[in-house]
Amino acid sequence: MSIQDGPTVRRPRIPDVTIKRLPIYLRVLDRMREQGVDIVSSAELARQSGFTSEQIRKDLAYFGAFGTRGVGYSVAMLSDRIRRILGLHREVPAALVGAGHLGTALARYNLTRPQAVRIVAIFDADPDKVGSLIETVPISPMDAMEDIVREKGVRLAILTVPASVAQTVAERLVRAGVEAILNFAPAQLRLPPGVQVQPIDLSLELESLSYYVAGERVSG
Amino acid sequence: MSIQDGPTVRRPRIPDVTIKRLPIYLRVLDRMREQGVDIVSSAELARQSGFTSEQIRKDLAYFGAFGTRGVGYSVAMLSDRIRRILGLHREVPAALVGAGHLGTALARYNLTRPQAVRIVAIFDADPDKVGSLIETVPISPMDAMEDIVREKGVRLAILTVPASVAQTVAERLVRAGVEAILNFAPAQLRLPPGVQVQPIDLSLELESLSYYVAGERVSG
Structure with a gap:
């Protein structure tokens, strides 16, 4: 063609x-x-x-x-x-990796509102969590990640894993076809060019906001 | 002087x-x-x-x-x-309002790591949550917010409340002395000039990331 x-x-x-x-x-x-x-x-x-x-x-x-x-x-x-x-005229399937407090909060938020970007798969390393549901989406084991990501055509992922495993998980996602990552793990990801990473780091956000309240404290 | x-x-x-x-x-x-x-x-x-x-x-x-x-x-x-x-040479006290899944995750994250910006007060409207601890910090009722914020000299707040109450809560915080807000509520806050608001909106982040995976989908 x-x-x-x-x-x-x-x-x-x-x-x-x-x-x-x-x-x-x-x-x-x-x-x-x-x-x-x-x-x-x-x-x-x-x-x-x-x-x-x-x-x-x-x-x-x-x-x-x-x-x-x-x-x-x-x-x-x-x-x-x-x-x-933005490609939002149709549903964009997304995966969430890491079903801790933060991941659970984000998944619930996403799954209880009309959203063009929709979490269709959730993964966690904890065997006790695997099989349970967040809203309508089951938590799958990490070793099923690549297969499910490929099968569901997922190219966007939300990373809410500990910093220590973020790089490894991100590389696996990219190999399985993920092209954009919203990264909540406090770790700087090094990925091939063409993969778009948007980091969200609570500490960095709070540290820059501190500037705006620091006025009278500087000389302390 | x-x-x-x-x-x-x-x-x-x-x-x-x-x-x-x-x-x-x-x-x-x-x-x-x-x-x-x-x-x-x-x-x-x-x-x-x-x-x-x-x-x-x-x-x-x-x-x-x-x-x-x-x-x-x-x-x-x-x-x-x-x-x-940045004013980070001393501890910067912060308040977190809204102890749902997201608020709890953020508070745990903040309270289990060395951080210059430190959550010293947590508030929630749910009477069942009031009195319980997240790590070392007790959840206080909403009607104690102004007093505690003033007493602890808090000028930075993290907002993890539902969108419907975000504006009202933000106004109360500002009247009590808060000058910077990290806003996770999906609501645009209208506050006096001089108050720094940093919004973090999961939907907006995902929607802009969608662009980077939308390539082959556009005409579909």
């Missing part, structure tokens, strides 16, 4: 920082759509998303959404476009 | 994006210090932190750390400096 025959749509190269803002725009747009709003200005999108109009216009221009001067953007068209860019 | 008499040190205005990187540099520097490294180049800091040398030199210059050309930065001086800028 030649490239011409394929149904694949060329997607624009969009900077990571823009990609991080798109779901926020999408949320605002979906809320407007529910409220029956047809057209939105970049100023109103700015007000509701917390970014500047300039930022928004620049972000949206990356994928050819320019709006109409003096009128604005079509809410329906823009939300459809962003949803498609 | 005149300004001259006061012990307050004027802190430089540093951009938020730089502040977010400082704890990462600090972690790398502390590890080097443990390993007995005295001097580090921006190239080595870049290699270990995952940022570029240019970015690092620019970030560090904000607070007057310029290094010595051809030599590098003093690991000890630089880590002390960053620690002081």
